[in-house]
Amino acid sequence: MSALTRLPGLLGIGLVWLYRVTFGALFPTTCKYHPSCSEYAVQALRKHGLVRGSLLAGWRLLRCNPWSHGGFDPVR
């Protein structure tokens, strides 16, 4: 990916970090998945760009509910 096409993804990563230092810091949770949801989001955004990365991260968040079993689930 060229630097220009990577830019939107970096914006998304910035937003994830914003979440991490603000709201995420408030709640002591360790995600049931590995890597954690926010880490997954960063990796997905890095690998697949803003649109697909966001979709992947969103789907992961939905999967990270009390009825799922969690586990090792890396970005593909």
Added chain:
Amino acid sequence: MMLYAIPVLSQLESVMRHVLNWFHSNLGLTWAWSIVATTVVVRMILVPLTIRQIHSMQSLQKHAPQMKEIQKKYKHDRQKQNEELMKFYRENKINPAASCLPMLLQLPVFIALYYTLKHFATNFHVAAHADLSFLHFIPSISDGTTAHWGGYVLLFVYVASQMASSFFMMTTTDKTQRTLFMIMPLVFVFIIARFPAGLVLYWVTTNLWTVGQGLITRRLVSKTPAPLLERRSSRTPPKDDGSSGNGARSEPPPPKPAPSASQQQPRQVRRKKKRTSRR
């Protein structure tokens, strides 16, 4: 604020306004108590998730000794430690208590309340003369928290309640992480001090709910039977309990080597299809 241009946010705010208005005009609560009531309702909606969490905590407690062992084994490799723990969860069908979605569901409520309080005077035309105080020590919930001495009391309660709720919600046994979560409110209080007092009130309420929930949960969890000591996991070799019949063993079974990597690959979540990267 730039974020306010996003239409979803103004809709969230409008929903919050209606909810607060309902409590105020139908139940005759003051605005401050309406916020408390809204918080309680939100947390009540989340109760089914909590019940689910209690079950998870029970199973976690049952397997605590083995999990500690894993943590000890991979003390210096956090990544590996996490992976092994996750694997252990799956093998023993444990559902880790913590999940991201319930946390995230509270985010829209928080944002909605933030904007509602920010635009309080314009949103509620009557609000200019309305009683915005809380328990006689907060003169106005839409003012900044530090605008009045009462706000500092509220902030103190916030720190205390946040620490208590962190204590009850913590699922990690990692010491550094635990300490970090206990210190976090002290750092956070400086950011929160700039928020409207009503928002801090929301936070205090939700924290106190968590603490109460935690107390009940703990009582329930500690009532569960003591953990079975000889629970099998992938790391404890199967015991020959004489089921082969003759009872006499010719030789002790060789110590089982560490499971090979090919056998023990972390199970991954199944996907419908594997797609290659487009770019």
